[in-house]
Amino acid sequence: MTANKSGTLYGVGLGPGDPELLTLKAARILQNASVVAHFRKKGRPGHAWTIAMAHVNARATEAAFEYPVTTEIDFRDDAYVDAIRAFYCESAKTIMQHLADGSDVALLCEGDPFFYGSFLHMYDRIRETYPIRVIPGITGxxxxxxxxxxxxxxxxxxxxxxxxxxxxxxxxxxxxxxxxxxxxxxxxxxxxxxxxxxxxxxxxxxxxxxxxxxxxxxxxxxxxxxxxxxxxxxxxxxxxxxxxxxx
The missing domain is CATH 3.30.950.10 (Tetrapyrrole methylase, C-terminal domain)
Structure with missing residues (x-):
């Protein structure tokens, strides 16, 4: 990859949870990506990482984004909205920095990337600036x-x-x-x-x-x-x- 070429963000659908239900295409992307990103609760490895880890390139950089809040605050509360919006903005900036450096980023998505889930917030923030490819997955x-x-x-x-x-x-x-x-x-x-x-x-x-x-x-x-x-x-x-x- 040339120095002036940006990377591609891959939204990788991991399926419903059984690692054997990962698609061949998803496994190939995980084996080749320079950066593997995922969302998780604080102090947890994360379900997505657990599903995907057997296929991740050993030389890949892990980018783990830990939610500042989950269910302890109602999602309609202003405090929740402000915290999660800032979190998604910072996560997108980190991903875009990797892309700007020329690294392909595989963002792990439980189920299917376009069916609920945090990937959609990255997609909305990044799609106008960097190329994105979505790998569909079996829904939960x-x-x-x-x-x-x-x-x-x-x-x-x-x-x-x-x-x-x-x-x-x-x-x-x-x-x-x-x-x-x-x-x-x-x-x-x-x-x-x-x-x-x-x-x-x-x-x-x-x-x-x-x-x-x-x-x-x-x-x-x-x-x-x-x-x-x-x-x-x-x-x-x-x-x-x-x-x-x-x-």
């Missing part, structure tokens, strides 16, 4: 409905994807008429989601999935799930096919 929800052995859509079912951060009324409204649904970002929103599903008359159809495709995977009907703390990235499934006809 796909891994979860496979782990649950729950076909999610049949025929002309419409799949609705909802963030659990919506309020109870909004969730219930969407769920009442949904053919099939996936509820993301469960965590502290579990009780509200459970109430919304009850309001919609769908709670007995729902399936709770934690760490789908990974070690410690847990699949249980939501109606049988005890009141307990659950991970933010757990998922609730509402399989479709209610009106399915078998020929």
């Amino acid at each position: 929800m796909s891994g979860c409905w496979t782990a649950a052995a729950a076909p999610i859509t049949y025929g002309d079912d419409v799949l609705t994807v909802l963030p659990g951060t919506l309020d109870r009324t909004a969730l219930a409204t969407h769920l009442k008429n949904a053919d099939a649904a996936v509820i993301m970002k469960v965590g502290q929103n579990l009780n509200k989601i459970r109430l919304a599903l009850t309001d919609a008359g769908r709670v007995t159809d729902a399936i709770y999935v934690e760490r789908g495709t990974m070690q410690g995977e847990r699949v249980v009907p939501l109606a049988k799930l005890d009141d307990c703390a659950v991970p933010y990235f757990s998922i609730i499934l509402l399989p479709g096919g209610r009106g399915r006809r078998i020929a």
